[in-house]
Amino acid sequence: xxxxxxxxxxxxxxxxxxxxxxxxxxxxxxxxxxxxxxxxxxxxxxxxxxxxxxxxxxxxxxxxxxxxxxxxxxxxxxxxxxxxxxxxxxxxxxxxxxxxxxxxxxxxxxxxxxxxxxxxxxxxxxxxxxxxxxxxxxxxxxxxxxxxxxxxxxxxxxxxxxxxxxxxxxxxxxxxxxxxxxxxxxxxxxxxxxxxxxxxxxxxxxxxxxxxxxxxxxxxxxxxxxxxxxxxxxxxxxxxxxxxxxxxxxxxxxxxxxxxxxxxxxxxxxxxxxxxxxxxxx
Numbered sequence: 001x002x003x004x005x006x007x008x009x010x011x012x013x014x015x016x017x018x019x020x021x022x023x024x025x026x027x028x029x030x031x032x033x034x035x036x037x038x039x040x041x042x043x044x045x046x047x048x049x050x051x052x053x054x055x056x057x058x059x060x061x062x063x064x065x066x067x068x069x070x071x072x073x074x075x076x077x078x079x080x081x082x083x084x085x086x087x088x089x090x091x092x093x094x095x096x097x098x099x100x101x102x103x104x105x106x107x108x109x110x111x112x113x114x115x116x117x118x119x120x121x122x123x124x125x126x127x128x129x130x131x132x133x134x135x136x137x138x139x140x141x142x143x144x145x146x147x148x149x150x151x152x153x154x155x156x157x158x159x160x161x162x163x164x165x166x167x168x169x170x171x172x173x174x175x176x177x178x179x180x181x182x183x184x185x186x187x188x189x190x191x192x193x194x195x196x197x198x199x200x201x202x203x204x205x206x207x208x209x210x211x212x213x214x215x216x217x218x219x220x221x222x223x224x225x226x227x228x229x230x231x232x233x234x235x236x237x238x239x240x241x242x243x244x245x246x247x248x249x250x251x252x253x254x255x256x257x258x259x260x261x262x263x264x265x266x267x268x269x270x271x272x273x274x275x276x277x278x279x280x281x282x
Contacts, residue, residue: 025208109143214265
């Protein structure tokens with residue numbers, strides 16, 4: 001859904017300059033920044049044991065609590081969620097787990113308790129702390145083999161073939177990976193281990209707008225957008241080929257999070273502004 005307004009010789013109005021922005025961090029830059037931060041902050045053995053105990057308690061609570069009952073929901077809010085946040089804050093303050101090791105020039109992956117999760121048979125790994133899954137890594141691991149990047153699970157089974165120049169998991173997202181091949185970028189979803197491409201691997205640059213679950217992209221100087229949509233809804237047009245000159249997203253301090261409000265992004269084409277209805281929890 002889109003509506004428009006504009007006039008000849010259009011210039012950005014003051015309200016648009018103040019409340020909306022069009023400067024976004026490229027997905028790959030964001031992923032590299034997160035990885036460098038994670039690799040620079042390592043837990044000592046004592047710290048790892050302490051956070052490991054917190055994680056064990058979290059898993060116990062998850063098994064105990066029935067999230068479908070009213071009492072279960074109360075316990076989740078009172079015990080589970082605060083412990084979850086406590087672990088996230090702990091990691092961010094004290095560092096992250098030592099999850100990689102080397103043998104004979106090859107790299108392997110360790111579990112949080114120090115046991116080997118993946119044997120040392122990879123050339124490299126992209127490690128990025130991801131608090132959503134309460135672990136310094138996910139069930140899937142981005143690794144390099146034969147000079148190309150792909151994704152494997154904890155059993156070493158290949159989920160995404162080793163055929164990309166770069167692969168990064170988008171921090172705090174569900175199952176989305178930005179991939180790069182022959183200087184073009186795209187988005188791949190491995191949800192449920194099934195692979196599909198929400199954004200084709202033919203874009204110049206991808207941008208992830210944190211807090212919106214929104215991906216923007218450019219090709220030949222034009223902008224497009226994509227956001228997650230529940231598979232069974234089909235209510236919103238959640239993908240646009242690059243055809244706009246600029247896209248604006250409302251700054252967090254001006255954005256309403258009221259369930260009664262719809263969210264919008266604004267796209268500019270020439271001297272026209274288009275209000276694009278964004279997926280809402282309403």
